[in-house]
Amino acid sequence: MRLNRRHFLAGSAAATATLGAPALLRAQPSEYVIASSLPLTGPFATAGQMVAPALRMFEALVNEDGGIGGVPIRVTAEDSGYVPANALANYQRALATEPNLIMYFGDSTGFMKLVAPELRGENARLMGSTSFASELSDPANNPYQYLPGPSYEDQFDILLQQIADEGGSTVAFIFSNTEFGRDPIAHGRARAEELGLRVVLEEATREQGADIPTHVTQLAQSGAEFCILQGYVTGVWPQLIGGARQFGLPTRFMGTFWGMENAIADRVTAEAGPILDGYAGVMPYKYFYDPERGPVYERYATFQKTAFAGTPLENYMPTWGLQALLSLTIGVEALRKVADKGLELSADNAAEALSELRDWDTGGFFGVPVTMEANKIGTGRVYQYSAETRLFTPTSDWFTV
Amino acid sequence: MGQFLQFTINGLMSGAIYALIAVGLVSVFKATRVVNFAHGYLIMFGAYFYFTFAVLVPQMPFAPEWLQSWRPEWMLAMRADLPMFSPMAAVLDWMANLPRILLGLAGALVCNALLGLLIERALMRPLMGQSVFAMIMLTVGLISILSGAAQLIWTSDAEFVPALAPNTPIRFEMFGANIFLFGADLANMAIALLIFLGIVAMVRYTKSGVAIRATAEDQSTAYSMGISVPTVFSRAWVLASTTGAIAGAILATRNGISPALGLFGFSVLAIVLMGGLDSYLGVFIAAMAVGVLEALTQWKLGGEWAGIVPYVAVLIVILIRPHGLLGSKEIERI
Incomplete structure (x- = not known):
């Protein structure tokens, strides 16, 4: 066979591909x-x-x-x-x-x-x-x-809007003295003002081991109709609500994502009675016990x-x-x-x-x-806890902010 | 004025618990010259033992039903007509839990005493005669062991325990302000103060107390006078562990229970330094002062400052009096 230009180019391309393949394969990591x-x-x-x-x-x-x-x-x-x-x-x-x-x-x-x-x-x-x-x-x-x-600011917006819709006029913010707790406070203050709500208390607490009597006293003396809790996971928020209930405060409590775990609410109910009844908050996702949980759940x-048999995760995945x-x-x-x-x-x-x-x-x-908009998914809904059913159940439809 | 009174009382309630925690630190230091950095973790174990006997054991299949919830007919009849959060309902609910609360306290006291004894016998006593610094470092190491062990045994789950006393609300008006107090917190304060005073009286008036004071003065002389210094060491650790068990149970009822409880000991360490490592009275004053300062700072400046201002006060006291408010001044002659 005579080597013409076309054969030469085709041969070169084939040779390059053959020689280059291992390098390409090497570039693909094993994990x-x-x-x-x-x-x-x-x-x-x-x-x-x-x-x-x-x-x-x-x-x-x-x-x-x-x-x-x-x-x-x-x-x-x-x-x-x-x-x-x-x-x-x-x-x-x-x-x-x-x-x-x-x-x-x-x-x-x-x-x-x-x-x-x-x-x-x-x-x-x-x-x-x-x-x-x-x-x-x-x-x-x-x-x-x-x-x-x-975002926490979005979650505050949703809760404040709900308070305004229900005819509320005063609100307290109680939050842990952490980046997590402080994040939406300034925004919430401004949003409350826009909605005509009066922020009667902004109270920072420790994220663990907070002085509950002092904070409940502050809340009682503020006379807030609603109280939004922010920056807690397992502790402080149940004790604050329990303290307020013991005093017969009519304040209605609300929370954001990290204070909305059903397992924690259940443990509180088991030990302290129905203090969390009526507690509401924003949850972006369906709870794992949702009857229509979908293929991924x-x-x-x-x-x-099978993988978590015998552990608390066998039948439940926390939020x-x-x-x-x-x-x-x-x-x-x-x-x-x-x-x-x-x-x-x-x-x-x-x-x-x-x-x-x-x-x-x-x-x-x-x-x-x-939809991922501005690097966030602004979708969620409001859930409320019932001490009788021991479940958070939705009180709003899905919305996107 | 009414507000001032409200926050002062709140501060005193926290201060009494600080004092109860601090008493364990002072007892160990007085007897052994060791600053026990792991005291907060002993308290955490006390809290977990309380949780074990007050919550887990009554749920076990072999436990009688009344241990979980004691509700005789007369109590059910009384409870039936009461609103959910009325004071009498709070008392009755507490009474229903009383058997497991008592079991929890007894279990926490015994188990924590054994733990304190184990630490003293297995870890501290072999180091007797060595540098005190080595023993202090050992307590630092103990933090990791206790913290890790608690997570292995009880996991890191946040748990909740029954209150030691009925949490009836107490409201009254004073100087034109509504004063709000929690029954359980007042009871906790009373328990803490009684235990504190009992220990101070024991150290002052009993033979064991004299032995502790003599050992604190000079171990060699105490030995030569026939005092069993190792026994004094053991007693001090048992005292710290049992008071820690009560403090742990109280903290668990106030804040729930998790391994983070161990961190509480560090803030009390500052209070002990302020009061004087070897002075019960000094530590009591410091604990009350820090409790009140925290509450007043929370009231006037907000929570952002409540964790700072009292400890700035501690720092100032230590700068002026390095041995603390009423601590013994050590003079080293060179």
Whole structure:
């Protein structure tokens, strides 16, 4: 065969492809890593220790579905003790030791704000977290951080609107003296004024071991009709409500996501009686016991039945776990979109893919398709606790803010 | 004025609990010269033991039904017509829990005493004669062991326990202001003060107390006078553990229970330094002062300052009197 120009070019292309293939194959890692910080010790250890098994389940189910672009994932979790500096150190260690780190899950508002300026160039990764801090919904300045639900400010807006709709005129804000607790307070004050509500008390407390009599006294003397609690997980909020009930205060209590866990409300009811009856708040997701929970919750339930048999997670996934699962699902969904396009799984590409999550069916987390707008999903509904049924049940339809 | 009174009483109620916690720290220091950094975690164990015997044991299949909830006919009849949150309903609900509360307290006292004894015998006594610094460092290490062990045994779940006393609301008007008090908090304050006074009286007037004071003065001389110093050490640890058990149970009823309770000991450590490590009276004054300062700061400046102002006061006192308000001044001759 004579070697003409056409044969020469075709041969060269074939040779290049053959020689280059191993390099391409080498570029595909054997696994991707999603690292996380959880409060496995410290004031929010209850939540952290329930979320940790959920991450293991997430890893198993994503890998069952073929990982990301055919590459399996590995999810790691390190303890932060709910100290933002510890979580930052965990993130920096993950960056240094995990060459295939594609995403990170943070454990607090404090950490997310602390790490935000670090997320530049090589140090940037797509980042979900436990936080609904309003500042994180800012793609211009924090393109890699996102919220798996409405921000705390949005949640305050919803509750304040409900108070105004019910003809309320005075409201108290009681919050933990943390980044988490303080986040929506200034915004809430301004929004209340717009709605013609008078904020008669703004009371900061310790996040654990608060001086309940003093805070209840302040609340009683403020004469607030409604009280919004913010910045608590397992403690303080039930004791505050219990104290107010003991005094016969007519104040109606409301909360945001982290103060809405059914398991905690049940334990309080079991020990202290029906003090939480009527307590309401914003919850972005369906509770795990929802009769119409959808295919994703069903899949979790099947997995949990065998993998977590004999533990509290055998038949129930707390809202804290659902939040982490959805947060990671959002990240993986965005990364899969990047992989499908054949692009590098960089933070920039993943951040861009976040905005492509429009009218997305989450398979059960929300009752309606949701859209990622300004790096947050502003969908949720109001639930109310009944001491009789011992369940939070919806009192509003799904809405998007 | 009424408001001032309200927050002062609230502060005194917190202060009494600080004093109860502090008494354990002072007892161990007086007898052994060791600052027990792990005291907060002993308290946490006391709280968990209370939870075990007041909540978990009554739920077990072998436990009689009355242990979980004692409701004789007459009580049911009385309770039936009462509104949910009336004072009498609170008393009756508390009485229904009384058997398990008593079991919880007894269990917490015994188990924590055994734990204190174990720590003293297994960890502290072998170090007798060594530098006190080594023993102090050992208590620092103990923090990790106790904290980890509690999470292994009871997990990190937040739990709730029955109150030690009926939480009846008490309301009255004074100086033109409505005063609100919780019955359970007043009872907690009374329990804390009685135990505190009992220990002070014991140290002052009993033989064991004299032995503790003698050992605190000079261990070698106490030995030579026939005092069994190791026994004094054991008693001090048992005293710290049992008072810690009561303090833990009280804290658990106020705030719920979780491993974070252990951190409470650190704030009390500052109070003990302010009062004087070896002075019960000084520590009592400091505990009350910090409790009241916290409540008044919360009232006037808000919660953002409540965690700072009292401890600035502690710092100022320590700067002026490094040995604390009433602590013994140690003079080292070189």
